[in-house]
Amino acid sequence: MSPTTPPDDRRLxxxxRQNIEQILRAARDVFAxxxxxxxxxxxxRRSGLGMxxxxxxxxxxxxxVERVAIEVMRESLTxxxxxxxxxxxxxxGFTRVMRHMTRLRSSQLFPVSRGRAKEPGPELHGIRTELLAALDDLVVRTQSAGTLREDVNASDLVLMLNSIPPRIPDPTDGSPVADLADRHLGVLLDGLRAPGTERxxxxxxxxREIDQFFRATHDL
Known part of the structure; x- marks a missing residue:
């Protein structure tokens, strides 16, 4: 079974299965x-399939949204x-992860709509917790090596990555016409490198701040 296929679709x-993968690929691009x-x-429209x-x-x-979020967070955790x-x-290693997450727009996929009828499922909750813990480990190890400034944490990274703008869409058909992510990430990485000149x-x-941010700014 493909990693993009929901677990209850074994008998499809x-x-x-091809339609599901096609939907998920399109959804990832659209949400990003x-x-x-x-x-x-x-x-x-982007998937070429009907509603x-x-x-x-x-x-x-x-x-x-939840299925896309699980898929992207799983890739980021790996x-x-x-x-x-x-x-x-x-x-x-630190910049490798930051560039990977920027390419996937992983930071935009941490939240799931607060308008849902029930809490996020255990699979999403579990993978999000694992990813945040792994990012904590990455931060601590890079700081211990003296290359990442000591006054930032994994939550800072999530919020900073979310500040990187999405691809700028063409107003006529929504296709991306500019992607400034790598440029803006370069500025961000320069500010994260130790020792840092600004207190x-x-x-x-x-x-708590991450959850409040997504609720206030994205209604998520």
Whole structure:
């Protein structure tokens, strides 16, 4: 079974599995480009499938967002763990993770809509907790090596990554016409490198601040 296929789709026909993967690829691009406020109709347009096909596999937008979030966070967790194993404590390993998460727009996929009828499922809650813990480990190891400034934490990284703008869409068809992520990430990394010349205000953010930020700014 493909890693992008929801776990309860083991008995689906090959064409149904292909449709699910096609929907998820389109949804990832749409959410990264335009945010969660975009309608399912845009996902359908980019996937080339009908609305009925999407709702056949994902009963509502929340279910689709949650599945995309799980998929992207799982990829990010894998990359953090690889960097920790292959380049422990190095600045190269740290920037590798930051660039990976920027490419996936992982920071935009931490929250799930607060308008849901029930709390996020255990799979999403579990992978988000694992990813945040791995980012904590990455920060601590890089700081211990003396290359990451000591007054930042993993919550800072999540909020900073979220400040990087999405791809700028063409107003006519929504296709991306400019992507400044790498440029802005370069400025961000320069400010994160030790020792840092500007003293940061305290206190540092935590999980509570992350949740409040997404609720206030994205209604998520």
């Amino acid at each position: 026909r090959a064409d149904a 480009d335009l945010g969660y406020q975009v309608s399912i109709a845009e996902v359908a 009925g096909t999407i709702y056949r596999h994902f009963p509502n937008k929340t279910a689709l 990359e953090v763990r690889r960097a920790l194993a292959e380049e422990p404590g190095s600045w190269t 940061l205000a305290l206190p540092a953010p935590g999980r």
